[in-house]
Amino acid sequence: MNKKIISSLVAAVMISAATTFTAYAAMANGSVVIGNKAFGLAYANDPTNIIEITNEIVAGGAIYIKNFQGIWINNKTGLPVVAGAIPAVVYKSATEKIKFDAADKDVVVTTAVDNAAKIATATVAVVKAEISRLKADIDSASAVVNALSSDFSLNTIREELITRLKLVKALDITDPVLNSVSLVIGQSVSATKNAGGNFKVSLAARKDTDMLTAITLNASEKATIKILAMGNSKTFTTDDSGKVTIIVADILGSFAPKGDGMSVKTLKNYLTLMNDAVRLNVTLKDGAGNETATTITITAY
Template sequence: MNKKIMGSFLASVMIASTTTISAFGAMGSGTVVIGTKAFDLTYANDPANLKEINSAILDGGMVYVKDFNGKWINNINGLAAEISSIPAVIYKNATQKISFDAADLDAKVTNTINSAAQILAATQAVIKAEVSKLQTDVDTAKTAVNALFTDAKPSNIRADLLSRLNLIKVTNITTPIVTTPTIDVTAPILNSVSLTIGQPVLATKDASGNFKVSLGSAKATDMFTDLKLNTSEKSTAKIICLGRTKTFTINDAGDVTIPVSDLLGSYASATGISVGTLKGYLGLLGNSITLNTTLTDAAGNASTKTIVITAN
């Protein structure tokens, strides 16, 4: 597709409007068709989806826009297009993929997309159940996982989480007669780590319990705003980063949200730091930074793990 067509397309989709989708039988007003793909305008105008939209343009094919009178327009010449010229497409918005037959007919919902926040919450609930082995935690985790939409191929997130829950052997809890105080000798466990870069980016945990997360898939303009930790119990987290030492309080649920400015000091503003700027700093530091994190509970039990943030 030449530059003239791409420019015309971008001018068309940057219309500030609300796109509506009819229940079945036709795509909603404001839809843009690119080859065999279709998008609602809110999705197409979202900077987070720019790579996907550009890819669709580069794949080639005719571009049509459905105006807000429900008429199809040829995006190249601006003239009305016959509905019979609209190909079969896969329509996409923020939460759904819908298959439409040729001529803008016969819509069928094929799958619904889980948000990263939903997946993160369900994953953390499963981890908590695996650690505690309590029936209440297992039941809570099952509710969170069952709330996820059915996996769309090739994703197996929901099925994998349900499989992990089924492997948990619940500990039978009885009410003991307490004769002596119970002494806590177990150090806190760092269950999960995520970076908020527009949406949660979950770090990978290795066999030693250390974490690593990459900025490779984020855009340079994306803002890294905070770091979220989930632990096995209420505790404090002492984090050493770039020579700075800060201590944070983890709540009863084992959660804490740490602003980037508290970690990076003058390297970041109160609103965070752009991925592009952070990658520039990382380039001077061997392309990664390490957050040495020590968790200490009320009984004084402590454990230290590392969180490595890499540029790619």
């Protein structure tokens, strides 16, 4: 297990050495910090020192590696960190033992380290957006990527991340909503929507000779709409704006005559048999499979 830990430190340095960023600091490139101790990698990986190194790992504390380009890397996350994250340490190699103050004080170039950290953060955000396809993650990643410097050294990376985000199609997780319902009863009569999203319309103010001919539904997006009423079930599809107009015979089936629709008097007679109200159970389903259920109640009074 200890050999595996030491090997991982070496591997991390080898991987991070491939980066093109540069920085200069007091501790030598190719160093490892374990807690409040620091070692040259040659010393840390010498089999004769394995007990000493293992004891420091077991004692706990964060592990940081300065790669051969001078970038500090958090060994746990694999991401670059600024020199300010490095604690005060006693550095030990095969030939020397030196005390260094916190933050690796002699750093003279920090911009490259900061850029490396920002690029790593932006890349992680883009990967998260690519996996989740959630709009919130896409927006968050876009903000981080757009905040990257557009100077020449970062421009290619920034543009690549922007291109990747443009290819991410947001996952539709928003349920379709029935925004309004109106009945054509001689004239258009709007149903009242309650806080629960259900609708109600009364025939009390309509004349017996008025004809109920159609119902118009307006949804928040294009959707299929399944309506169950008086034992009759049928499914309709809205236009791209979410609107669909349905003739009453297609909703009430055999209860409604074809052609001119149903008179208010006839409908009220039916409603009398059903405690003066009929309920249309409506289910909306969008192209992404999101569903919403609501009801439209038609009352006699």
